[in-house]
Amino acid sequence: MLFARKTADLPTAETALPGRSTALPTADSHFISGRPLKGPWPEGLEQAVFAMGCFWGVERIFWQIPGVWTTAVGYVGGLTPNPTYEEVCSGRTGHTEAVLVVFDPAVVSYDALLKAFWENHDPTQGMRQGNDVGSQYRSGVYTLNDAQAAAAAASKGVYEQALAKVRMGPITSELAPGGTFFYAEPYHQQYLAKNPAGYCGIGGTGVTCPIGVGVGADQG
16 A cells, blocks of 8 residues: 555556456454445445545545445455455556445445545546555446436536636546446455544545535536
């Protein structure tokens, strides 16, 4: 995690690491709540996937939001099946560090989660987040249905306008279908709850995203 300078070039199918056919072991339950990381989850809950840089700090942002039922860290957006952390950090799997958010839409909306996503990192930095450089730190919203895809695109539009007013942008965040979420190794799960003084390189721009609680992206 700590300031390692990795390649920012994404691999191709020919150059990506081969990975493995079986999933890596991970924790069974959330360190704070004891709720399952892989389900089954109560009926009516929904899932969302976000990448904002080092997933240790990103996960803490989301588990603190009322209405979020559980969270887990892992890898998305790449080519290598069932990658290890070391493989992802090499830049040769194509994955980015991401957080799976399981939430109750009756308590917290997907728009509110998007607002937290945009406001808590800098989405204009491309293949980096602060001092963390490499393709595994790229920002992204990985959508799981058409409604999420539409909301993510709309929120990007309104936030890009807000950033432009303070002469920031353009947004470089990846908006893509979710694909497979590969769970990270056990020690990464809820890392900052286990290590409260641990490294966190996540920081926002200070620019408010004009969506969220009470304001839909389609109203922006």
